[in-house]
Each structure stands twice: as structure tokens, then as C-alpha cells.
Amino acid sequence: MPIQAITPDYHGEVRDRLENFHGNQLVYVGWDRHLLFCSAVAFPLAPDTRFAQLRDEAMAGVFGLHPEWAQVDWGRVSWLLDGEPFEPMLDRPLNEQGIGHKSLLRMQTPDLKGFQSAGV
Amino acid sequence: MAAKKLNIKDKYRLLTRDLDWEFSYQDRKEAFPYEEFEGIKITDWSKWEDPFRLTMDAYWKYQAEKEKKLYAIFDAFAQNNGHLNISDPRYANALKIFLTGVSPLEYQAFQGFAHTGRQFGGVGARIACQMQSIDELRHVQTQIHAMSHYNKFFDGFQDWSHMHDRVWYLSVPKSFFDDARSAGPFEYLVAISFSFEYVLTNLLFVPFMSGAAYNGDMATVTFGFSAQSDEARHMTLGLEVIKFLLEQHEDNVPIVQKWIDKWFWRGTRLLSIVAMMMDYMLPNKVMSWKEAWEVYFEEAGGSLFKDLARYGIRMPKYAETTEKEKEHVSHQAWWIFYNYGQAAGFHTWIPTDKELDWLSEKYPETFDKYYRPRWELARQMEAEGKRFYNPGLPQLCNCCQIPMGFTEMDDPTQIAYRQTVYNGERYHFCSDGCHDIFVDEPEKYVQSWLPVHQIFQGNCGGPGVEDVLRDYYRMNVGADNLDIKGSPDEQRWNAWKGVA
Numbered sequence: 001m002p003i004q005a006i007t008p009d010y011h012g013e014v015r016d017r018l019e020n021f022h023g024n025q026l027v028y029v030g031w032d033r034h035l036l037f038c039s040a041v042a043f044p045l046a047p048d049t050r051f052a053q054l055r056d057e058a059m060a061g062v063f064g065l066h067p068e069w070a071q072v073d074w075g076r077v078s079w080l081l082d083g084e085p086f087e088p089m090l091d092r093p094l095n096e097q098g099i100g101h102k103s104l105l106r107m108q109t110p111d112l113k114g115f116q117s118a119g120v
Numbered sequence: 121m122a123a124k125k126l127n128i129k130d131k132y133r134l135l136t137r138d139l140d141w142e143f144s145y146q147d148r149k150e151a152f153p154y155e156e157f158e159g160i161k162i163t164d165w166s167k168w169e170d171p172f173r174l175t176m177d178a179y180w181k182y183q184a185e186k187e188k189k190l191y192a193i194f195d196a197f198a199q200n201n202g203h204l205n206i207s208d209p210r211y212a213n214a215l216k217i218f219l220t221g222v223s224p225l226e227y228q229a230f231q232g233f234a235h236t237g238r239q240f241g242g243v244g245a246r247i248a249c250q251m252q253s254i255d256e257l258r259h260v261q262t263q264i265h266a267m268s269h270y271n272k273f274f275d276g277f278q279d280w281s282h283m284h285d286r287v288w289y290l291s292v293p294k295s296f297f298d299d300a301r302s303a304g305p306f307e308y309l310v311a312i313s314f315s316f317e318y319v320l321t322n323l324l325f326v327p328f329m330s331g332a333a334y335n336g337d338m339a340t341v342t343f344g345f346s347a348q349s350d351e352a353r354h355m356t357l358g359l360e361v362i363k364f365l366l367e368q369h370e371d372n373v374p375i376v377q378k379w380i381d382k383w384f385w386r387g388t389r390l391l392s393i394v395a396m397m398m399d400y401m402l403p404n405k406v407m408s409w410k411e412a413w414e415v416y417f418e419e420a421g422g423s424l425f426k427d428l429a430r431y432g433i434r435m436p437k438y439a440e441t442t443e444k445e446k447e448h449v450s451h452q453a454w455w456i457f458y459n460y461g462q463a464a465g466f467h468t469w470i471p472t473d474k475e476l477d478w479l480s481e482k483y484p485e486t487f488d489k490y491y492r493p494r495w496e497l498a499r500q501m502e503a504e505g506k507r508f509y510n511p512g513l514p515q516l517c518n519c520c521q522i523p524m525g526f527t528e529m530d531d532p533t534q535i536a537y538r539q540t541v542y543n544g545e546r547y548h549f550c551s552d553g554c555h556d557i558f559v560d561e562p563e564k565y566v567q568s569w570l571p572v573h574q575i576f577q578g579n580c581g582g583p584g585v586e587d588v589l590r591d592y593y594r595m596n597v598g599a600d601n602l603d604i605k606g607s608p609d610e611q612r613w614n615a616w617k618g619v620a
Contacts, residue, residue, distance in 0.1 A: 002561065002562050002563040003561045003562070003563035003564050004158060004159075004303075004304065004307075004561060005563070006153070006154060006157045006304070010563060011563055012563040012564055012565075012566045012567040013566070013567055014543070014545060014566045014567075015566065015567050015568065015570075015573070016545070016566075016570065016577075017545065021576060021577055022577070022578060024576065026573065026576065028515040028548070030515070030535060030537075032534065032535070033533050033534065035455075035494060035533060035535075036494070036508065037459070037510060037512075038452070038455050038456045038458075038459040038460075038510065038514065038523060038525035039456070039514040039515050039524040039525040039535065040514070040515040040524060040535065040537075041510075041513065041514065041515065042512070042514065042515050042516075042572050042573075042576070061511060061512075062510065062511050062512035065508065065511070067497075082539065082546070083537070083539070100546070101545075101546070102545070102546040102547075103546065104515070104548060106537075114533070115493055116493040116496065116497075118489070118490065118493035118533070119533025119534075120493045120494050
């Protein structure tokens with residue numbers, strides 16, 4: 001049962017549907033095992049944002065504060081999109097490569113172990 | 121001539137069970153429309169044992185006596201500049217969290233019990249809820265008065281009620297109670313009276329009140345004593361609710377178990393704020409969160425659930441996860457606030473050397489390995505003049521609404537990510553517990569008012585985060601928020617104490 005309600009056939013308002021974000025979609029991005037950042041970050045982005053913009057502007061604006069960001073070897077980064085392995089196309093927009101509203105993108109850099117190799 | 125005074129037994133009968141009446145011309149079911157839709161079966165309300173054994177006239181008398189003493193102490197506290205006796209100005213920040221995050225829950229509880237008390241067909245349950253409702257109103261009032269003195273001397277106390285309804289991290293306690301109050305009356309009682317008041321309340325009140333005592337805060341300690349006898353009554357109600365529901369009908373058992381599972385999990389998530397308060401915010405520590413969890417949940421709760429086994433009730437789902445979490449949650453929660461210290465209505469800080477060592481001693485399995493490095497990096501950045509504030513807004517759990525900073529308990533450097541798709545929309549959760557709550561009633565939680573999403577939808581003013589903090593949250597930006605180092609709170613304290 002989708003809810004235990006006194007009102008028959010009750011449906012809740014879907015508060016975070018795409019239309020409510022004024023043309024943007026939400027994308028969550030986390031950098032695995034770099035816990036200087038306490039959690040993944042939410043970005044409101046136009047669906048036609050190119051992946052390179054997401055990476056070099058939005059992500060760099062946050063994750064760039066980490067001492068290891070400058071050492072990231074982009075050829076060796078692996079990505080997970082909503083839990084599945086993902087190969088981003090830098091010059092293509094988000095909505096052409098399956099990065100949907102409220103998708104979670106995880107960046108993994110196994111060569112970089114975080115501050116003091118402690119995943120921080 | 122009629123006797124002037126009733127004997128106790130008659131008085132008790134007249135002021136409790138005799139307040140009910142027969143419905144001669146109205147349908148009783150229409151008078152109590154919320155009583156059946158949750159699936160709970162009540163066969164005989166007269167089996168309800170009144171947990172309080174108290175009548176309203178005696179109640180007023182006791183409470184009035186307590187109030188007199190309480191307010192005399194508040195007056196003395198204010199006249200003697202009691203705020204100067206606290207251990208350290210950092211302590212006041214624990215009170216800011218209490219006033220903005222906990223006191224409004226007392227008010228929510230007052231409203232919740234008033235509503236719920238109206239909805240039961242049994243007069244015993246109605247009276248018990250009525251008394252608890254009045255207790256809760258008294259608690260919010262006395263807490264406000266206890267802490268009002270601090271509002272004259274410290275930042276961040278000025279707009280607690282407004283903040284409770286709007287500020288990002290306060291949506292955690294607010295949504296907890298909104299969830300309970302928008303449930304049916306029986307779920308509300310299992311959520312608040314049993315799961316929260318009976319199973320978990322010691323983990324809220326004991327740490328705050330002992331914390332107050334250890335840190336020289338006589339006003340809050342005195343409030344604590346004044347509320348203690350009420351809390352004991354509330355716990356009795358919690359236990360009576362459970363026993364009554366389980367004894368009424370065997371079909372109630374799985375429903376009650378599901379609610380215990382849900383509200384235990386929501387409660388542990390809510391208490392992560394208390395965990396960080398104990399381990400990080402109290403300058404004089406009482407005990408570690410881990411120790412508190414062991415004493416008040418694992419030992420006390422363990423024996424409670426052994427007693428309830430005869431009704432077919434087992435330990436709450438994911439209790440075994442909390443046994444691992446007790447090593448981690450306080451560190452992870454304070455780190456979230458350290459990350460977002462620019463957006464908090466209280467101050468944050470890096471623990472001192474002595475405190476880091478205390479944490480290592482209390483958490484020998486986890487602190488040095490996983491959490492000390494976080495503080496060492498924070499310290500390094502601060503020394504370089506770049507105190508770390510996370511410039512992005514966090515991903516939130518769609519159920520508990522806490523930033524998704526909790527990790528896998530068997531892999532503590534990996535954030536725990538859970539998600540589900542419902543009607544084509546994707547939803548994210550911090551844990552299996554929160555995921556399961558959503559999946560059980562998605563039509564409820566698709567409505568979650570997630571503060572980060574609301575900001576991005578333009579519903580909280582803006583456009584910048586600072587505009588939201590100043591205009592929508594009504595924080596005094598630059599005074600209420602940021603690190604304690606260099607804050608007006610710290611500067612005033614140093615001036616009072618004659619410290620350069």
C-alpha cells in the first residue's frame with residue numbers, strides 16, 4: 001500500500017518534480033573516499049549542460065578545495081551513474097547521456113587515497 | 121447534607137472514567153472517525169489501565185508547586201548573571217540547538233497529544249493524552265524561560281520558532297514530528313509515547329541535563345528536574361500504550377512492530393544531533409555517545425524487548441546496525457555541521473588537542489583511523505587561512521532529511537547511498553532504515569520539504585545562500601553563524617572574563 005491514509009486513494013504532491021526547478025534539473029555529485037566533503041553535493045543545472053562544464057566548473061568549484069583535486073588524472077577516473085558504471089562524454093549534454101533529474105554521479109579516483117591515505 | 125469532600129476513589133472515578141458518556145442519538149463511529157483506518161483493532165477500551173493515576177485537580181496543584189520553585193531559581197539565575205558560570209562560551213551552542221531543535225518539538229507534542237486525545241473512543245486514553253498535552257505545553261514554556269536569559273548575552277537565540285520552521289538542519293526534527301502528527305492516532309502514540317518517550321528519551325534528556333550540570337548551567341538543570349516527574353509519567357503512558365494494543369488483538373502485533381521499526385530508526389537519526397552535542401559540543405564531557413547508547417539503549421532497551429517478546433514483538437529492525445553506528449555517528453554529524461558552519465545558526469569549531477585525545481580514548485576502534493585525519497586536514501586548512509566551509513549544498517536523505525554524510529558501517533570511508541524509483545521519480549536515502557520507511561509509504565514522503573531542493577526551487581528567497589540565511593531564516597549573518605573563533609560570542613565572553 002503506498003500510504004496508510006484516511007482519505008481514499010490519497011496521493012501526495014510530488015514536491016521535487018523537474019518542473020519545479022525553473023528549467024534546471026538536479027544532479028548530485030560525490031567524490032568517493034574524499035570525506036573532506038561530508039556528503040555528495042547537489043547542483044541545479046540546465047539539462048543541456050555539457051559534461052565538461054559540470055566537471056570543470058560546478059565540480060571544480062567545490063571539490064577544487066581538496067589538496068588532491070589538482071592531482072586527478074582524468075584518464076584514470078571511473079564513474080558511477082545511479083550505481084552503474086558510466087563513461088561520460090565530455091562534450092555532450094547531461095540529458096543526452098542518461099544523467100537525469102536527481103541522478104547521482106560518483107567519481108572514483110582509486111590512485112588518490114585522500115588526506116593521510118584515510119579517505120578524507 | 122452532601123459531603124464537602126469526595127473520597128479519593130470517588131474523585132478518581134468522577135474525574136476520569138466518569139467523563140465518558142453513552143452516544144444515544146449519534147453514531148459513535150462518526151464521533152471517533154480516526155479510530156479504525158490504521159487497522160488497529162480495539163475490542164474493549166475498559167481494559168485500558170490509567171498510567172498516570174492522577175486527577176486534574178491534583179495535577180494542577182503539583183505542577184503549580186513545581187512552577188513556583190522553578191521560576192524562583194530562574195530569577196536568581198538571572199540576577200546573579202548565571203551565564204557567567206558556564207564552563208566555556210562553546211557550551212551556549214548546545215543550548216541554541218536545544219532551543220531551535222528540541223523545544224519546538226515539545227510544542228509539536230502538545231499539539232499532537234491534544235489532537236490524538238480527541239480521537240480515542242476510550243476515556244482513559246483521552247485523559248492520559250490530555251494530561252501529557254498540557255505537560256508538553258508547560259515544557260516548551262519553561263524551556264523558553266530557562267534559556268531566555270542567554271538570549272540577552274549570546275547570539276543565535278533570537279528567532280528559534282521561526283528558524284525551526286525554515287532552517288535546513290531543523291527540518292530534521294521538524295519533519296520527524298510532522299510525520300508522527302500526520303499519521304493516525306495509534307501510530308502517533310507508538311511513535312512518540314513508546315518509541316521516543318519510552319525507548320529513546322533518556323538519550324535526549326539525560327545528556328542535555330547532565331551536560332548542563334557538568335557545564336555550570338543551573339537554569340537548564342533546574343528545568344530538567346522540574347520536567348523529570350512528567351517524563352516518568354510519559355514513559356508509563358508509552359509502555360501502557362504498547363501493552364494495551366498488543367493485548368487487545370493479535371492482528372495488532374505486526375502493525376505495532378512495523379511502527380516500532382520505523383520510529384526506532386527515525387529516532388536514532390534524530391538523536392545523531394544529541395550524539396554530536398555530547399561528543400563535540402560539551403566543553404565538560406559527561407560520557408561519550410557510545411557509552412550513552414550502550415547504557416540507555418542496548419542495556420535498558422534490550423531488557424524491554426525481552427519483556428515484549430511474549431507478545432511476539434522483537435527488537436526493532438536495524439538495531440544491529442546501530443550497534444556499529446554508535447562508533448561513528450557523532451563524528452559524522454559534527455563533521456556535517458563543520459562543513460556547513462557558514463549556514464548554521466550556531467558556532468562550530470575544531471576540537472582542542474585535549475578533546476581529540478578524549479575522543480581517541482573513547483573511540484579506540486574508530487577515531488584515530490577515520491576521524492582524526494578529518495580534523496587534522498581542517499586544522500591545516502585553517503592554519504593556511506582557509507577555514508574549510510563547503511561551498512556546495514549537500515545531498516539530503518529523502519526520509520530523515522539529514523545531509524547524506526553517514527557511511528557504510530562496514531566500510532566507514534564510503535558514503536552509504538540507497539535509492540529507489542517511484543512513479544518515475546528518483547529518491548535517495550542515507551540508510552536501509554530510511555529507504556524502507558519511504559518504500560512502505562511513498563505517497564507520504566514524496567512530499568518531503570527538503571530544504572536544499574526548496575532553495576533551488578526559489579522558495580526560500582535568494583538568490584544567494586547568504587540572502588536565504590539572512591532574509592528567509594532570519595539569522596544575523598556574521599554573528600550567529602561561522603566558527604566560534606573570532607565570533608562576537610567569543611569576543612564578549614573574553615571581555616567579561618578579562619581575557620585579552
